[in-house]
Amino acid sequence: MKDLAYLNKFFYKYRWRLVPGVLFVVISNIFGVLPAQVIRVAFDLVTENIGVYQLFSGFNRQEMIYDIFGSSLLLFGILVLILALLRGLFLFFMRQTIILMSRHIEYDLKNEIYAHYQVLSLAFYRRHNTGDLMNRVTEDVSRVRMYLGPGIMYTINTVVLFVLVIYAMLTVNVRLAIFSVLPLPVLAVIIFYVNTVIETRSEKIQQRLSALSSFVQENFSGIRVIRSYVRESFVRDRFAAESEDYKEQSMALAKVQAVFFPSMLLLIGLSNVITMYIGGVEVMKGNITPGNIAEFIVYLNMLAFPVISLGWVTSLIQRAAASQKRINEFLHQEPEIISPIAPLHTVAGKIAFNNVTFNYPDTGITALKDVSFTVNPGEMLAVIGRTGSGKSTIANLIMRMYDVTEGQIAIDDKAIDGLNLNNYRSQIGFVPQEVFLFSDKISHNIAFSADVLDMPAVEQAAKDAAVYGNIMELEQGFDTLIGERGVTLSGGQKQRVSIARAIVKQPQVLIFDDCLSAVDTRTEEEILSNLGRIMHGKTSIIIAHRISTIKNADNILVLDDGRIIEQGTHANLMELKGAYFELYEKQLLEEQEEA
Ligand SMILES: Nc1ncnc2c1ncn2[C@@H]1O[C@H](COP(=O)(O)OP(=O)(O)OP(=O)(O)O)[C@@H](O)[C@H]1O
Ligand SMILES: [Mg+2]
Structure with a gap:
């Protein structure tokens, strides 16, 4: 984390994107939570009115009740739609500010590293190979950008949403709130670990891929030597072996991913089941209305994504920190040849x-x-x-x-x-x-x-x-x-x-x-x-x-x-x-x- 502190100067530089960005996250989340409450009201309206409607069966008042009931439901529908649109609008603003900020910082950082490369001496270039130099301006910077953009955005989003949703849940029913969020921490921990496994396997795949491409590149450049020494089949076999390696790593990753998504859905589903069961009990006791259960289900599904992103963001920040450490290593390298501040001199040639x-x-x-x-x-x-x-x-x-x-x-x-x-x-x-x-x-x-x-x-x-x-x-x-x-x-x-x-x-x-x-x-x-x-x-x-x-x-x-x-x-x-x-x-x- 200490390494990432280097980037704080950029947050200051782009503060007029970051601050509104955070504000947009908060606003979009408020518009995200409100529909759940509208749904609760609508749900309760339905259950109440069905009773009233049946009470008036046989009277011509029944028709009127049906009309009022229908139009108010339509109104709720429209309200939910408007809230969703507003949420979408602010989500758009949020991306326009925070993700754009991360792109600006990415650009600045790349230029900064490149400019620094230019002043470093030949001895530095002998110590580090070209691939390493390239990686730090490309791969590492883009990992750091993931922290600057999505990393920060989803973290703020998760925090704000959690505060709003948990608060809304607790005001309805404490017992139900506790039981329904119970599986979520388990979900977060699992996702963090699985994600780490996925990352290390992806990393291995990336390494295999770059080994494969530099192998191919070298053989294309050296094609004349290969032809003249008749080493085509030897090179072909080595390529096949390299490819085989790559394939095995990719399959290993696919296996983890295949388990990952179903188990995630299982845990979310489990939360829903618990909510419905406990909720049902509470309704029978008369503590809450059926509308509250609907409201809770909506909340839970709103929490699912932030919980998933929590695990994801944690490993993303870890990776960004490792990359920034590598970048800092180069940025803090002092050039060995330093030009003094001296007046211009026309060389005579001695x-x-x-x-x-x-x-x-x-x-x-x-x-x-x-x-x-x-x-x-x-x-x-x-x-x-x-x-x-x-x-x-x-x-x-x-x-x-x-x-x-x-x-x-x-x-x-x-x-x-x-x-x-x-x-x-x-x-x-x-x-x-x-x-x-x-x-x-x-x-x-x-x-x-x-x-x-x-x-x-x-x-x-x-x-x-x-x-x-x-x-x-x-x-x-x-x-x-x-x-x-x-x-x-x-x-x-x-x-x-x-x-x-x-x-x-x-x-x-x-x-x-x-x-x-x-x-x-x-x-x-x-x-x-x-x-x-x-x-x-x-x-x-x-x-x-x-x-x-x-x-x-x-x-x-x-x-x-x-x-x-x-x-x-x-x-x-x-x-x-x-x-x-x-x-x-x-x-x-x-x-x-x-x-
Ligand atoms: N960049 C370098 N880093 C470390 N050692 C070097 C480097 N360049 C040259 N040397 C070493 O310094 C010595 C002198 O090398 P130099 O390149 O000056 O020789 P040269 O007289 O130009 O030879 P040639 O006629 O082959 O070009 C050699 O022993 C070489 O191995
Ligand atoms: Mg020489």
Whole structure:
């Protein structure tokens, strides 16, 4: 319950829906209780008048009595109808206020969680899988909404109705009231327990279903691998096994549900029987009228639904509390990378690492050890080294995806964590190692950093990234959809589209993380010479595996196991005859073998 307190701020925000909502619940219940009393009066009228009517048998007064009797019964009928209509009207208002409020809060809560996700760091995204992140914005929020809407509405409804009905019953006859509501608490307890069983079984079904759908999804995405390894029948058998599991869980649920409703009806029926028996005894004693029995039967049936909803609402609130707890866990997570309130700064392009050591927070792997280097505006820095040597880590740190463990990074001689983060990042063009394109038009993918689409700039960027020709060959050119529902680009084409995305920003600093790996040497040369023109006077950092990519750089870092082992220009490093030289020889040899 403590977790649900988080939502109170929303009740305050929407108080002008909640307060009238509660009022409408009360009013609709009053109109719900009144018909029972009208029915009692009508019932008594009938029993009394039948006697009078028979008394006048043979007189012509009898006709008149019949008429008066008939029209007053009609009047009661109309009255009951009007009361029912009024009740319906207020029920409508009640839903319009409370359920609508819950929808508004649901929307606010989703936005709040999503906005919070956006500020959380990469380390957070590594710790939690996508399914979990999605579940908390969708599944958990909708459970919480069940508490906010139906949960609150039915609770208020039950309380109000109980007070009104029990009060009305007690004023008629205490003994009868006690006996007829006696089975109801039993009903509530049974419903609560059965509901818990139903919920846990439904939960299991839900889990099986999501296991089944992620199994199917993965197999559809991996269909090429399945075909080429001839694993179709194996996959089919596993699917059948998963489905079987799902079926068994569903049948288990159906069994409980099958027992649930009949036993509910049995208990309500039992209450009715008791009421009629005790009521009959009381009528014979002359304590109550037959109309009171009719009134009681109506009351009892009015109580049945609130009693059922009581058990239901209790388990619903329990579930909502568990979901809100999960949501709070994320909402209370502080972002690890915080942007200071700093004036905007135009980046000139000087980047300095001073004795930087970096451990990845979640794995504890030390990816960089005591790394120092400086790049000046207008220079091109290259980073080369074995896989896993820490190259991408350098790029991540420049982007401030993480903060350093030891040492400092300075941008234009200012500490990186003193810069306004969004302003700083927006001036850097970063092409990550893992190309990611959105399922959208090519033009939108390239112009991703801009709010408005500037077609000439997009086309120029595509030309500079040497992908313009490929795009124009596609039937719809820049409007071609890529990804899931569109065209599949080749690995090299994707890399170049993501290069264009970085270039179009006209960044002050450009970082290429191994994004020329799938491009042939001729195209690579073309791109690099374009870069020379675009990045004139600006800073570029090229991470690569091939020496041919980087030999014109102003400075080359050779990384090994997180340390810089050699540093200098191509000529310097060749003279050194160390690791760089060895690598050069090896790559030269490979090229000759290929040729
Ligand atoms: N997000 C991460 N969380 C934890 N450890 C990581 C993460 N990214 C990389 N590492 C680890 O840090 C080390 C350096 O990785 P990095 O990605 O910087 O290597 P790299 O030089 O870019 O390699 P490659 O040439 O294969 O791209 C590796 O041991 C890797 O396992
Ligand atoms: Mg890398």
